[in-house]
Structure formats: C-alpha cells, structure tokens
Amino acid sequence: MQVGVIGTGSIASWFIQAARLVEDVEFVAVYSRAQATGDKFAQDNRIDKVYTDLEKMLKDNDVEAVYIASPNSLHFDHAKLALEHNKHVLIEKPFTGNFDRAKELVALAQSKSLFLFETICNIHMPHMDYIKNRIQELGQLRMIQCNYSQYSSRYDALLSGKTPNVFNPKMSGGALMDLNIYNLHFTMYLFGKPESIHYFANQHENGIDTSGILILDYGEFKATLTGAKDSASYNVGQIQGETGHITIPNGVNGLETVILTTDDTKKEVVEQDKPRLYYQVAVFKDMVDNNDFELRDFYLEHSLNVVEVATEALRQIGLEFEY
Template sequence: MKIGVMGHGPIVEKCLDAISKVSGSQAIAIYNRPRSAKEGEAIAKKYHVEKTYTDFDQFLNDAEIDTVYIALPNSLHYEYALKVLNAGKNAIVEKPFTSTVEETDHLIQVAKEKKKFLFEAITTCHLPNVKALKEYIQEIGELSLVQTNYSQYSSRYDIFKNGETPNIFNPQFSGGAIMDINIYNIHFIVSLFGEPESVSYFPKKAENGIDTAGIAVLQYPNLACSAVGAKDSESSGFAYVQGRNGTLKINSPVNESRELIVTIGKDSKTINLQQSDNHLVYEFESFTKVVNEQDYDTCYKWLGHTRSVVQVVEKARKFAGIVFPADLK
C-alpha cells in the first residue's frame, strides 16, 4: 500500500511509526490544512515522508497514493471517506468509523460499487492476544458476565471545564466518551458475541449534552456485558470474561490488550503473543495483507462487524439522549 495520511497529532505519529514497521506498506504523503502546515511538515520530516500537501485536491489526485488514512475529527470521517472512495482510492478511517449507521451503509455501498477497500482503523479486532482470548471462550464454560473498562483522563478535559469546547467534547464534532474511548470496549464485546439483543447507556453528561463518562450495557441471551469508558477520570483498564469454569482477563485496556491471563479452575497462565511495542502495527499488517491479496471477502466481513458496532453505539446514544448533527440529516 502507498498511503497518504490526513491529519496530525499523536495518533498520526503512532500510525506512521506502525506503517514504517509493516512490510508492503509505505507512507508517501501527508495532508493538513494550511493552518497546520508546519505541524504536517515536522511530522513528515520526522518519519521520512517525502511529500506534504495543504491542498486537498492535489493530495487526492496524487497518482502514487492508492490508500488514504483519515485521522480527522469524528464528524468529518464520512465526508472525507466518501471523497476518497469517489477518487478511486482505498480508505482507512480512524475510529469511530462514522457518526451514524446511515453514513456507514452509504460508505460500504460506494466501496463495493467502486471495488475499493474500506477499513476502520480499530486495533482491538486485530490484536493477537484478543484472537487468543476467543480460542479459550469454550474452555471457561457457561458464560456469566463480561466486564470492560477503559478510562483515561483527557488532557483536554481541563480546557473543557474552563469554558472551551475542544472537538472531543463537542457534539458538533460527534465527540464524547463513548465515541472516543468506550468504543474500543464495544468493539471487543461485539467481536466476541455479535450484535446484542438490547443496548442501554448511562452517561455522565456535561452541560452541552456530551458524555464525559458512561456505562453501556449490551444484553445477550443469558449474558450481560458492561462497557465502561471515561475521559474525565483515570482507572486501570481491563476486560474480564467470566465463565462457570474460569475467567479470561485482558490486563490492560482492550485497545492494547498487552497480555491475556487464562484461569481455569486452579490453573492460571499468562499469554502474550504481541511482540511490537506499537499496537497499531497489527491492524496495518491486516490491511496490507488483505489489499495485497485482493481479499474483498475479508474486507466485507470486517465492514459487517464495523456496521454492528456503529449500530450499537447509535442505539446507546439514542437511549441516553445524545444527539449529533448527523442524526438530523
């Protein structure tokens, strides 16, 4: 893949580092708006990216780019992914994929019509330790509960409390805790069990209606799963899958899943199949393999999972009365 990257900041730097470690992928260009040109140039220099753009049309018309990674504010994912697909390029869209299921469905339709690859950049589903956990599900017997927690104090929360509204705490940009951080937990749960029978969400809301923390409950037949996410407080991250015969524990937030502890009866063992210190490497390895092998079936399978997650999050927001502009279109 010859990748053009949109955006700047920590996630873009981590992405560029990951791409540099994946055979068959190369970042060849970075696009930023003119006001962020200096940031884009500095990142390009740091990661040895040859070209920088501040004109989006020029960036999109670069014939050398076959895939575009979109790391823009949440509310812009749909608009720019659509432009990328219509320009005849593959799109990798940073999580959360879109604001609504309707937007997701349209992007999938266009990707299929244009025979282009479309991916959500979500680490959880591609991590070897999560794949290992799935293999042990049957061994822990009849399931009882699933608990997940990813809580990380946002550096922008103080600014928000002082009266400013950064994108991540702004409904206009499809921000909030469930979209930014708890979505990893929801991806984890849905990857294990598919779409739930019912979804509820109990958030802590700010005055502007955005959720700064919250608990989502995904109800399956005879199984309740909780997804806890907060951007206004800190906690150790984890995932527990409890069964009659034992437990499976991810000993970190699921977006990294740094190790898996398998406990069956009195026996316990720790598994770590992840060698890279950059957990984004695994998703870019997956994307590169699928594109190089022209494996549309796997791409569409992943998109089906993404759609399920978008639907769960949309149901959770509606349950809690969290409304985005995209809901009103």
C-alpha cells in the same frame, strides 16, 4: 502500498511508525489545513509531499490508499471523497458517528471495488485469536466487564469553558466514541450483536458524554462497558464463565496480556511483540494484496454493527451525530 495521510495529530505519527514495520507500506504525502503544520509533520515523519488542498492529494497518482486521522465528524466526508477518487481507505475509530453515514460509505466502497477498513487495533491483535480459541474453557458465560478510563488533558479545557473536538457534539466526540468504543469492538467482535442495550452517561452541559456505562444484554450473559474521560481508573477486561475467567490487565484497547484461569487452576500469559497499531495494518495490507473482498466485507459488517449500537446508545442519552 503508498499511503497519503489526512490529519496531523499525535495518533497519525504513532500510526505511521507502526505501519512502517509492515513490509512495503510507505507514506508518500500528507494533507494539512496549514502549510506550516504539514511541513513540520512531513519533516518529523519523513514524508516527501505536503498538500493543503485535499483534492490535489487525492488526484496524486502516487497515493494508492488514504489513512484518515481527522476528528470523528470529518471521517465521513474525508472517506467519501477519497473513495470517489478511487483510493483505498483506512479510517480511524470510530468509523463514523452515525449509522446511516456508515452504511453509505460501505455501499460506496463496495460499488467501486475499493478497500475500506476501520483502524481499530484491538480486534486484529493475536491475543484476540487466543481469546476466541480458549473461550469455550470458561463454560457458560455470565459476565463481561471492560473499563477504559483515562482522565483527558482536554477535560480541563472543557471545564474552563472551551470545547475541544473530543468533547464537542458537533465533532461526534465523547467518552463512548473515543474510549468505550474499544470495549464495544472487543465485545461485539467476540459475541456479535446484543439482544438489547442501555447507555447511562455523565453529560456535560453541552450534552457530550464525559463518561458512561454501556450495558449489553446477550441473554444468558451480560456485558458492562465503562468508558471515562473525566476520571481515571485501573483499566481491565474480564470475561467470566461458570468454569473459569479471562482477565486482560490494562484493558482491551491494548490487549497486552491475557490471563486464563479455569477450575483446574491452569494459568497462561501470552505476550505480543509488536506495537499495538501494527497488526491492523498488516491485516489491511494482506487483504488488499490478495484482493480479499470477503474479508473486507466481514470487517465492514462488524464496523457497521458497532456503529449501529453506538448510534442507538447515543440516541438514548439524547445525542444524535450528523456524521
């Protein structure tokens, strides 16, 4: 599969390194707004072609799929344009910042029989299957807790009066969309849509959530999901049931280790041996190779559910992203 890249930030390089471990995934082109930035990225990442005109890259017949790592608010336009040019699309988390836009993209991909896929690494990791398979050992579930907090280097810029993309409401930024979204994907992948949600946030004067707690009510059990970019924490995931609990040290964004503790004190630790961004690409590649539209729609429905909840959470704190 020959891939073109949109966006030249660090995540794009990390993604390329991990994706190259998947057989027959090649990176053939990059789009940047500036030639010099594109040239440097291409050289650092061993990519042959650099485009400063996105439509030209999308007309390149060597490009079969596009990986979108632009700021959140541009995901929609970039994905729509790529689909209109008959390219398969991998779109960085968050899928979009607006539920209606997300539905529009999904409908477009389905109408053109193209593959559209959110690169949210944690739900595709082997440890996710391990958790799914063992969760019944915990008995009646009661509490889920996830914390993903990281003091952002860009928070200092925000406090000094600048507006980095990730703290810009116009760029669909904020702690929920950037960090807590991993906790949300993790929880909704396991348990689906909650009955109700409440979002409480610390907000900068521009309205953006610099940290927040999202509470999901699943009836007989509840989830509290914390995401912060204005303060750091020990990151962790926990699923508590009446007969045991699962702990994920270092948080559910990486799912590096899973510890299962039950009443008979059994403990297990499992480890993944590939970079965290690898597994999602392997899933995508297989899906495309096998023309597996059922799996495409399964993951798209999950992404839509997550965007729907995130859109409602933001609405509760007075934020509505256009894209």
